[in-house]
Amino acid sequence: MKGRVESIRQLLSYAAVGVVNTLVGYGIIFASMYLLHMGPVASNVLGYAVGVVVSYFLNRRFTFRSSRAARTEFLRFVSVVLLAWLANLAVLVFLIRHMHVHEGLAQVPAGVVYLAISFLLSKFFVFASRDSRASRG
The missing domain is CATH 1.10.287 (Helix Hairpins)
Known part of the structure; x- marks a missing residue:
């Protein structure tokens, strides 16, 4: 039972991290396009790259508590x-x-x-x- 509860906690945390990294990624994409005047492809690559890094560190720290x-x-x-x-x-x-x-x-x-x-x-x-x-x- 304890393992199942932990798995559910991890899944919910993983989904929450996904929401955060999506917001960060899109924020960077739109800021790059409209504030820095970067092209849409370069903005997309930058936004997704930052999103992956944010996702990794948040999941490492909060979802899976890895050391x-x-x-x-x-x-x-x-x-x-x-x-x-x-x-x-x-x-x-x-x-x-x-x-x-x-x-x-x-x-x-x-x-x-x-x-x-x-x-x-x-x-x-x-x-x-x-x-x-x-x-x-």
């Missing part, structure tokens, strides 16, 4: 974000092109896929303690 080597974790985190985004994109394209789901509506299940993959891989791969990985396999 492991940050460099290895960060590289794993970036890999997980990329994998989750690719899965998100695949679901999005499949739903739009093959299932004829509305483009806006298709974003919802694609986002759920991103959240599920990124959370689970963060919990069991990026931020997993050596003890928890050893006990699973």
Whole structure:
């Protein structure tokens, strides 16, 4: 029961961090575009890069309370974000092109896929303690 409660706490914290990093990322995107007069692509790259860093540090500190080597974790985190985004994109394209789901509506299940993959891989791969990985396999 204690493990289940901790997992729910982590999922809720992970979702809250996602809201924060989304707000920070979009804030940087729009500030870059409209205050710094950067192009939309450069602004987007900058906003997402900062969002990933913010997400990593908040999840490391508050969601998973990790004290492991940050460099290895960060590289794993970036890999997980990329994998989750690719899965998100695949679901999005499949739903739009093959299932004829509305483009806006298709974003919802694609986002759920991103959240599920990124959370689970963060919990069991990026931020997993050596003890928890050893006990699973």
